[in-house]
Amino acid sequence: MSGLRYVYAVCHPFGAALQAQLTGVAGDPPRLLNHHGLIAVVSHVPEADFSEEALRAHLEDLDWLAATARAHQQVIDALTAVTTPLPLRMATVFRDDSGVRVMMEEREDDFRRTLxxxxGRVEWGVKVYVETEPEPSARPAPPGRKATSGRDYLRQRRMQTRAHEDQWAKAEELATRLHETLSSRADDATLHAPQNPTLSGAAGRNVLNAAYLVRRDVSEEFVEMVDRTKDDVPGIRVELTGPxxxxxxxGEETTREENAGEGT
Known part of the structure; x- marks a missing residue:
């Protein structure tokens, strides 16, 4: 089959079979390209969509980007179920198999070290949110507490603002404590920038957006550690994603959520 070569990931050789009906980007099933004892997971994609010029044009097409990201992530998820892949950036494309092999040779030492x-490890994501409250000026007074004067109104505003600040302080304290606890059980951890709610669509203000590298054999314990904190403080939400x-x-320049179009 003609076309360019789309590379999803590099991994060590593995014996388990991928899903029989698995398709990748542009609907083409992924295949394994063995080179120097490493495996590149690739599929064929049309040059009309994946040439440098075509990709620049597609950057303006959010529907195309979302569909490509979903197909890319579908292959990565299938690989993660059977091996430990080193995922590459979305739309890593080469002219042919020879181009993929050259890339693998140039980065072979880095690939081997990272793999x-x-x-035997996976990534878990943990986010902590403060549930969004209406601004004090927009929030109705509690029953029986309607302001009867300007002074009373200002006093209620101060109380509401203080409550909001207390909630933020509790969220930050929980996030710090949780991150320290989870980091002690993970092999590595990293903090991402808080999510922009406008881009992510998630409710509330994000105060922790962290990723943890965890051995598969302790992942169940890691999940239980997160679950024990989920209802600790009313109005604060803890979300776990993964593996x-x-x-x-x-060591790539993008994260899973950026590849999947979710925004970190």
Whole structure:
């Protein structure tokens, strides 16, 4: 089949089979390209969509980007179920198999070091949110507490503002404590910038956006540690996602959520 070569990930050889009906970007099933004892997971994509010029044009097409990101992530997820992949950036494309092999040779030492570090490990994401409250000026007074004067109104505003500040302080304290606890159980951890709620669509203000590299054999214990904090403080939400391929620890320039179009 003609076309360019789209590369999803590099990994050590593995014996388990991928899902029989698995398709990748542009609907083409991924295949394994073996070179120097490493595996590149690739599929064919049309040059009309993945040439340098075409990709520049597609950057303006959010529907195309979302569909490509979903197909890319579908392959990474399938790989993560059977091995430890080192995921590459979305739309890593080469002219042919020879181009993929040259890339693998140029980065072979880095690939091997990173794969050895990631072996048997997955990424878990943990976010902490303060549930969004209406601004004090927009929040109605509690029943029986309607302001009867300007002074009373200002007093209620101060009380509401103080309550809001207390909630933020509790959230920051919980986030700090949780991050320290989870980091002690993980092999590595990284803090991402807080999510922009306008881009992520998540409710509330994000105060912790962290990723943890965790051995598969202790992942159940790690999940239980997160679950024990979920209802600690009313009005504060803890979200756990994963297990994912270790995007945040792969040394690539993007994260899983950026590849998937979710925004970090």
């Amino acid at each position: 050895d570090r990631l072996e 994912w391929a270790a995007y945040s620890f792969a």
